Amino acid sequence: MKFGIMTRNPEAWSSTQVRESLIKRGIQYECFTFPRLVARLAYKPYFKVGNTSILEDLDALIIRPIGRGSLEELVFRMDMLYKMERKGFYMVNPPTAIEHCVDKYDILALLEDVGVPVPRTLATESVNEALKYFEELGGDVVVKPIFGSRGQGATRINDVDVADTIFKAITFHHGVIYMQEFVEHGFSDIRAFVLGDQVIASMRRVATGWKTNYSRGARPAPEEISEENKELAVKASKAVGCKVAGVDILEGPNGPCIVDVNSQPGWKGLQQVAKVDIADKIVEYVLNDLKK
Ligand SMILES: Nc1ncnc2c1ncn2[C@@H]1O[C@H](COP(=O)(O)OP(=O)(O)O)[C@@H](O)[C@H]1O
Ligand SMILES: [Mg+2]
Numbered sequence: 001m002k003f004g005i006m007t008r009n010p011e012a013w014s015s016t017q018v019r020e021s022l023i024k025r026g027i028q029y030e031c032f033t034f035p036r037l038v039a040r041l042a043y044k045p046y047f048k049v050g051n052t053s054i055l056e057d058l059d060a061l062i063i064r065p066i067g068r069g070s071l072e073e074l075v076f077r078m079d080m081l082y083k084m085e086r087k088g089f090y091m092v093n094p095p096t097a098i099e100h101c102v103d104k105y106d107i108l109a110l111l112e113d114v115g116v117p118v119p120r121t122l123a124t125e126s127v128n129e130a131l132k133y134f135e136e137l138g139g140d141v142v143v144k145p146i147f148g149s150r151g152q153g154a155t156r157i158n159d160v161d162v163a164d165t166i167f168k169a170i171t172f173h174h175g176v177i178y179m180q181e182f183v184e185h186g187f188s189d190i191r192a193f194v195l196g197d198q199v200i201a202s203m204r205r206v207a208t209g210w211k212t213n214y215s216r217g218a219r220p221a222p223e224e225i226s227e228e229n230k231e232l233a234v235k236a237s238k239a240v241g242c243k244v245a246g247v248d249i250l251e252g253p254n255g256p257c258i259v260d261v262n263s264q265p266g267w268k269g270l271q272q273v274a275k276v277d278i279a280d281k282i283v284e285y286v287l288n289d290l291k292k
Helices: 013-024 071-086 095-102 104-113 127-132 160-172 227-239 268-273 278-291
Strands: 002-006 028-032 047-049 060-063 121-124 141-143 155-157 177-181 188-195 198-206 219-222 244-252 255-262
Touching: 002 013, 013 028, 013 268, 013 278, 047 071, 060 278, 071 095, 095 104, 104 121, 104 227, 104 255, 121 127, 127 160, 127 177, 141 160, 155 160, 160 177, 188 227, 188 268, 188 278, 198 227, 198 268, 198 278, 219 268, 227 244, 227 255
Parallel strands: 002 028, 002 060
Antiparallel strands: 121 177, 141 155, 141 177, 188 198, 188 244, 198 219, 244 255
C-alpha cells in the first residue's frame, strides 16, 4: 500500500498531519507538488513524479491545495486528474469536486438544485445590470471574487457609488461580478468538516469582523452542531461531489444558509477543538473506500 499526497506545500500543517498518520499506520507515501508531475501520452507510464509512476505505484492520492496558478496551469492540472480518474485511479477529492468548488457561483448553483439554503446571490458580467439589482439585495452586499478563498478580496458594500467603482474595476480586469446579500451572522459561523456522509468535526469560528476565516484570525470554539446543520453540510458536500469537505454555514435571521464548500479544507484550527484526529480519520476513510 502506498499513498500519494499532492500539495502546494509539503511542509504545511495539514499535509504534515496526514504524513504522520501514514507513518503511524506503517503506510508508505510520496509527497509532491503539481509542477513536479510529468504527463505522457502514447507511451507509459502516463504519469511520473521523480521515479514514481503514479498509476502503477500508488494506490490512492490525497489532494491538498491544488495551488494558485495561471488558467493554463490550473486547466492542465485538472486535465491530468481527469485522465488519472478515467484510468480508474482513486483520488480524494475527485476532480469534479475540485472543479466545482473553485467556482463560488457553481457551488451555490448546485446547492440550490438540491434544496440547500443559500443567500440570495446575483452574478453577471454587466456593471449596469449589477447596479440595477444592488438595492434588491438590500443595498448591503458582499462582493466576492468568484474564484477566491480565505476571504481574500471579499468586500462588504452598502453604498451604490462604491458598488459602481468596484464593479467597473472587476469588469475592467475581465472578472465576473458576484454579489450576495449580507447575512447578519454576528461575527461567527460554523465550519463543518464532512467525510463521506458524516460530519466528523465542527467548530464555531469566532471573529472580530464579518469575515470568519480561520486564516484571517478567527478563533476556533467548540460547537455541538445541530442535526439540521449536519444534514445540510452532508447534502452540500455530496451536491458538489466531495468525499471530504469544509462547509461554511452562516446562521442568519432566516435560519442557516451555506456560503462556501471547500474541497481542500485545512484543519489546523478545527483540530484544536475537534474530538477526533482528523488526518487519521481521512486516512481511515480512504483505506475503507479502497476496500469497496
Ligand atoms: N453573504 C455573506 N454575508 C455575511 N458574511 C459573509 C457572506 N459571505 C461570506 N461571508 C463571510 O466571509 C467569509 C468568506 O466568505 P466565503 O464565501 O466563505 O469565501 P472564502 O472563504 O472562499 O473566501 C465567510 O466565512 C463569512 O464569514
Ligand atoms: Mg469560506
